Amino acid sequence: MRRELAGPLAPCAWPAGISLTSYQPAMAEAVHQLLEAGYRQGGGQVSALATWRERFERDPEYDPQLCFIAFDAQGLVGVIQCWTSAYIKHLVVHPRARGQGLGRALLLHAFSVFQQRRERFVDLKVLEDNHRARQLYDSCGMRLVRREPVPD
Secondary structure (H helix, E strand, O other): OEEEOOOOOOOOOOOOOOEEEEOOHHHHHHHHHHHHHHHHHHOOOOOOHHHHHHHHHHOOOOOHHHEEEEEEOOEEEEEEEEEOOOEEEEEEEOHHHOOOOHHHHHHHHHHHHHHHOOOOEEEEOOOOOOHHHHHHHHHOOOEOOOOOOOOO
16 A cells, blocks of 8 residues: 655644654564564564564664654553655554554654655555554555555
C-alpha cells in the first residue's frame, strides 16, 4: 500500500498517557516481544530475537530515529519500524492499547517525518486478510498499488 505525501496531512492525536521515543538497542527484547505478539494475531511472522536484531540494526536502511516506540505507564505499547527508503516495515500496538488511536497516531507520525524528509510517498506491505490493519491504512489515506502472492 502507498500513501502520497503531497499536501497537508491529518494531525497526529496521541492517546492520553502515551510518550514517544526512538529505538535504542537496550529496547530490542521488548520491541521484539511486541512484534511477535502482534504477528501472532495479525498473521505474518518475525524472526528469532538474535536474527531480527542483527538484520534490523545492520540493515543499510536502518536509522534508529525512524523506529518510533510508544510507552504508557505500564511499558511499551506500540512500535512503528521504518526504513530510510520511506518504507514501513512493522506497525504493532499492544492489545491493551488497541482501539484508542495509537496505531493511527504512529502511522500519521511516520507520514509526517517522511514528509519533512521530502519523501514523495510511504509504502508498506500488509496481508490481504489482515482486515483490521487494512482498515487503518485505508482510513489514513493509503491505497493499494500492487498485489503479490504470499509464498508458501
